[in-house]
Amino acid sequence: MSAPSPVHILRQHNAQISALAFSSDNRLIYSGDSDGMVCIIYCRTLRPISLWHAHDGNILGVEEWDDKIITHGRDNKLHVWRAPTIIQTISDSTSTELEHPQLLYSLDVNAxxxxxxxxxxxxxxxxxxxxxxxxxxxxxxxxxxxxxxxxxxxxxxxxxxxxxxxxxxxxxxxxxxxxxxxxxxxxxxxxxxxxxxxxxxxxxxxxxxxxxxxxxxxxxxxxxxxxxxxxxxxxxxxxxxxxxxxxxxxxxxxxxxxxxxxxxxxxxxxxxxxxxxxxxxxTKHPGNAAVVIRSDGRVCAIAGWDGSVRLYSTKTFKSLGTLAYHRDSCYAVAFASLHPNKHEKTAVDEDEDEDEDEDAEKRTRWLIAGSKDTRISVWELMDFDRKRVRPV
Structure with a gap:
């Protein structure tokens, strides 16, 4: 079996990727970098719907909270933003304007x-x-x-x-x-x-x-x-x-x-x-920056300083494979949810229900990794109950 390859490579950032997250419905990817930029990517088109300078320093974390987005930076600030209205942005494929979230309030923190x-x-x-x-x-x-x-x-x-x-x-x-x-x-x-x-x-x-x-x-x-x-x-x-x-x-x-x-x-x-x-x-691999556990609790992914993401069973720690694409250190990794929250359908969704259902099912198997090389790799994982990815 040949080594797996990412299904997509995202290049919206110009600095080291430091934070990654999926929305609760798997429709959006949130990413942050060491220059303080935060990007929201629509998974169906893999195009950004928002890109803005959220902090004067490295992004430590970004997370969705209801209709808001929380970002945390090395500038000793935690910001709460109102999420952009994505319906118009998504449906207007010719638009070059990216809507910026509205800053609601901030906390002074110790970073x-x-x-x-x-x-x-x-x-x-x-x-x-x-x-x-x-x-x-x-x-x-x-x-x-x-x-x-x-x-x-x-x-x-x-x-x-x-x-x-x-x-x-x-x-x-x-x-x-x-x-x-x-x-x-x-x-x-x-x-x-x-x-x-x-x-x-x-x-x-x-x-x-x-x-x-x-x-x-x-x-x-x-x-x-x-x-x-x-x-x-x-x-x-x-x-x-x-x-x-x-x-x-x-x-x-x-x-x-x-x-x-x-x-x-x-x-x-x-x-x-x-x-x-x-x-x-x-393990035989020192230097690990991040660990995440899939929503069923059975599989974990570990981002390494060698640029690889390694998958393990959380019960036995049996290796489930190695995802190798990045040549620089990986500092962030995230699983999509196996059972995502349902979202309200837009006009775009109603026209493309069948295609969207198929895409949504594929996204439940997605894993994303972010690296010092400024890129985000998107991987579509197989069913580990049936097969095992061959380590590289």
Whole structure:
């Protein structure tokens, strides 16, 4: 079997690709680069519908939130934009004007440690609300700690998560925690089945020293300061180098971590487990920048500094293949959803229902990777239950 090739190459950027995401319905690709440019690409035509200078610095993250777009940059800003109206742009194939999103509001943030935001839909009082959300970020002053903000109120609900649990023995001679700064984080609520802890607010954080820690809010108030009310449920140290990225499975059962070393860490997130909480898979490929887990939780993709994206089973870590196109380091990777949200049909969709249904099914198998070479590769993956991509 010959090595796979990307089905499309996107060249909308002129700088290193640093962030990638799909829309919830798989119709759009969001991408950001190291010059602060953000692009929205319509998957059906693979043409941009919006391209704008969102930040004065590297884009750390970009994500869709209802009818809005959140971008996070190294300029110490988190922006919330109103998404452009894509119907007219899509239907007018002759238009050369790209609509820019409208900036709604911004947060001043701390981007010293390159750690991107983590978004959680819903507020403490209404977790099902689509109009409110929580976002976790590194603390404004101390990059070892985390803050939790509410949107759109821009109110800081929890400040300096991790501070109250710091004991004197965890400090080095300079007063800094031995874990170092937060490198990657994920904000979530404890899933059902944990009794009184169901719905508990939690932050999983990967640190500079290679450790991963789970913080949980045990307080009764809706806000906290200096980390009061937050406890550390457990700590795992897998990597010798800094945790470059972590990803949590859709069912919140486990997380995967990658680093500059050759290890892939898997950590079980359930509170009470009989087996070891963490396991390590040793690869032959050091230097990994990002990891993502497919929406069924069965497959992961890891973007490497060697320019390759490697696919693994999340259960056995059996190799499912290597996607090799980029000659420079890959820093971003994203899966399309296997079960995308339905979107409202436009006039274009109604004329092309049959073709669109076929294209939509193909897009559920898409994976995108972004590289230092400024390009985004689009791959159409096969059914891993039947076949396996031959590694290259």
């Amino acid at each position: 010293l440690n390159y750690c991107r935001f983590s978004l959680l839909h819903g507020s403490p009082t209404d977790q099902s609300s689509r109009t409110t959300a929580l976002v976790s970020l590194p603390n404004l002053i101390d990059s070892d700690l985390a803050d939790v903000w509410e949107l759109p109120s821009c109110e800081r609900l929890h400040a300096a998560v991790g501070k109250a649990s710091q004991a004197p023995a965890t400090l080095d001679g300079t007063g800094r925690t031995k874990t170092g700064i937060i490198m990657s984080m994920h904000l979530f609520r404890a899933p059902a089945g944990l009794g009184s802890r169901s719905g508990q607010l939690r932050i999983l954080a990967g640190y500079e020293d290679g450790s991963v820690m789970l913080h949980a809010y045990d307080g009764n108030a809706s806000t906290s300061i200096d980390g009061q009310g937050w406890v550390d449920l457990w700590t795992c140290k897998i990597h010798r180098e800094s945790v470059m990225h972590l990803a949590i499975s859709p069912d919140l059962a486990f997380c995967l971590t990658v680093s500059a070393d050759h290890l892939i860490g898997k950590i079980h997130l359930k509170d009470n487990i009989s087996e070891e909480r963490s396991m390590v898979h040793r």
